[in-house]
Amino acid sequence: MAIVQFPKGFVWGAATAAFQVEGAYREDGRGLSIWDTFCRTPGKVWEGDNGDVACDMYHRYKDDVKLMKDLGITSYRFSVAWPRIIPDGSGEINPKGIEFYRNLVDELLAHGIEPMLTLYHWDLPQALQDRGGWANRETIDHFLKYAETVFKALDGKVKLWATFNEPWCISFLSNYIGAHAPGLRDLQTAIDVAHNVLVAHGKTVRLFRELGIKGEIGIAPNTEWMEPFSDREEDVEAAWRRRGWLNEWFLRPVMTGQYPEKLVQWFEKLGGKPKIEPGDMELIGSKIDFLGINYYTGGIGRYNPEEGDIFGFQEVPMGWEKTDIGWNIYPQGLYNVLTYIKREFGDIPIYITENGACYNDEPGADGRVRDQRRIEYLKKHVLQVARAIESGVNVKGYYTWSLMDNFEWAYGYSMRFGILYVDYETQQRIKKDSFRWYRKLARNNYIEV
Numbered sequence: 001m002a003i004v005q006f007p008k009g010f011v012w013g014a015a016t017a018a019f020q021v022e023g024a025y026r027e028d029g030r031g032l033s034i035w036d037t038f039c040r041t042p043g044k045v046w047e048g049d050n051g052d053v054a055c056d057m058y059h060r061y062k063d064d065v066k067l068m069k070d071l072g073i074t075s076y077r078f079s080v081a082w083p084r085i086i087p088d089g090s091g092e093i094n095p096k097g098i099e100f101y102r103n104l105v106d107e108l109l110a111h112g113i114e115p116m117l118t119l120y121h122w123d124l125p126q127a128l129q130d131r132g133g134w135a136n137r138e139t140i141d142h143f144l145k146y147a148e149t150v151f152k153a154l155d156g157k158v159k160l161w162a163t164f165n166e167p168w169c170i171s172f173l174s175n176y177i178g179a180h181a182p183g184l185r186d187l188q189t190a191i192d193v194a195h196n197v198l199v200a201h202g203k204t205v206r207l208f209r210e211l212g213i214k215g216e217i218g219i220a221p222n223t224e225w226m227e228p229f230s231d232r233e234e235d236v237e238a239a240w241r242r243r244g245w246l247n248e249w250f251l252r253p254v255m256t257g258q259y260p261e262k263l264v265q266w267f268e269k270l271g272g273k274p275k276i277e278p279g280d281m282e283l284i285g286s287k288i289d290f291l292g293i294n295y296y297t298g299g300i301g302r303y304n305p306e307e308g309d310i311f312g313f314q315e316v317p318m319g320w321e322k323t324d325i326g327w328n329i330y331p332q333g334l335y336n337v338l339t340y341i342k343r344e345f346g347d348i349p350i351y352i353t354e355n356g357a358c359y360n361d362e363p364g365a366d367g368r369v370r371d372q373r374r375i376e377y378l379k380k381h382v383l384q385v386a387r388a389i390e391s392g393v394n395v396k397g398y399y400t401w402s403l404m405d406n407f408e409w410a411y412g413y414s415m416r417f418g419i420l421y422v423d424y425e426t427q428q429r430i431k432k433d434s435f436r437w438y439r440k441l442a443r444n445n446y447i448e449v
């Protein structure tokens with residue numbers, strides 16, 4: 001049995017997000033978010049599921065931190081709910097909201113677990129959406145006030161900060177495709193949201209530096225890796241445009257201060273254009289300390305203007321194994337993403353801030369959750385991380401998505417990504433086989449192959 005060793009000090013973590021696990025949706029002054037509204041809009045979320053209770057982590061976090069300690073992780077990635085801190089998005093600060101996150105962070109630190117805090121993981125205060133949301137440039141300044149409040153409340157305790165989770169999902173999935181809140185379907189709105197989120201990111205990085213907040217700051221874009229079905233130019237170009245849309249549109253401005261020009265031209269042909277104000281691109285390109293990379297899947301596709309995506313890219317079914325949510329299992333895609341980032345943007349430190357698999361295994365008669373498919377998925381992807389490190393990519397850590405089963409957005413509670421099983425009736429947590437597998441990896445810092 002050979003082993004693959006990870007670098008000394010490599011961070012093994014697990015990730016969640018506020019709306020997906022906390023519940024307590026109206027407790028201690030929390031305001032409504034766009035996801036509370038979206039869940040209550042008929043037909044948007046599986047069986048009308050919502051985040052009212054979720055995993056009740058708002059009340060159970062102490063026991064959950066004990067489980068994290070048992071898991072042996074050295075870092076836990078979570079997000080702060082803006083509607084808990086400033087309930088209407090731009091007005092009074094809610095001290096009880098700050099108190100909750102201070103208590104969570106103190107509990108983590110008391111157990112030797114480093115927090116990685118995401119400032120924005122999709123739960124925009126509804127009051128701001130009522131005024132245009134992220135498509136309204138004024139939201140940028142409201143976000144800065146929120147970010148400054150959190151920075152000052154947790155400075156010195158939190159050392160790893162991420163501004164935004166998956167800006168592609170915040171913008172295109174939510175305002176062009178319409179699958180996520182607020183469920184709009186307009187290309188220019190999506191481009192405006194993407195741009196304003198990027199400007200908010202850049203201004204937040206500048207604020208972090210100006211305030212002298214301790215630690216490191218980055219952003220956590222989602223990525224995927226699509227390859228062309230053939231070497232025909234139209235297929236090659238369509239695959240590039242898809243990678244450009246999912247990866248480049250955010251990575252390039254954040255890392256270089258420039259949008260990918262070819263894609264700007266394509267968007268213009270489609271009737272959309274970023275509204276760039278003087279100084280925006282320099283702000284967006286403000287130097288960050290790390291990139292958080294979320295990766296789940298990839299595939300093969302070809303040019304099909306009739307049935308493809310906005311750029312005429314259509315996935316070709318390759319018969320690859322898929323997870324229970326229907327995503328291809330493509331571990332090499334993670335290696336391709338990581339080496340692409342190094343090739344294009346240099347030695348930026350990288351944390352894999354999300355990687356995991358949806359498998360809906362239930363407890364057996366003996367109460368054990370046998371999720372061997374998740375173990376196989378995690379093993380294959382962790383090995384690709386090791387391969388990328390071996391080839392010189394500066395990967396500092398890996399957070400599996402997710403610590404526990406939770407509210408999977410439009411899929412509600414029908415899709416399970418956790419290494420902890422959650423019985424939503426009783427809120428009991430059950431360690432899956434993958435929990436024990438991941439515990440061994442986190443403690444050993446090597447994987448047996």
Ligand SMILES: N=NNCCOCCOc1ccc(-c2cn(C[C@@H]3NC[C@@H](O)[C@H]3O)nn2)cc1
Pocket residue numbers: 017020165166169173177222294296309310354401408409
């Ligand atoms: N018109 N074209 N349509 C086709 C174009 O779709 C392109 C792909 O769509 C996507 C892309 C990405 C996702 C996604 C979901 N998660 C899981 C969450 N991550 C954050 C955490 O909260 C997890 O729950 N991560 N990424 C969904 C849909």
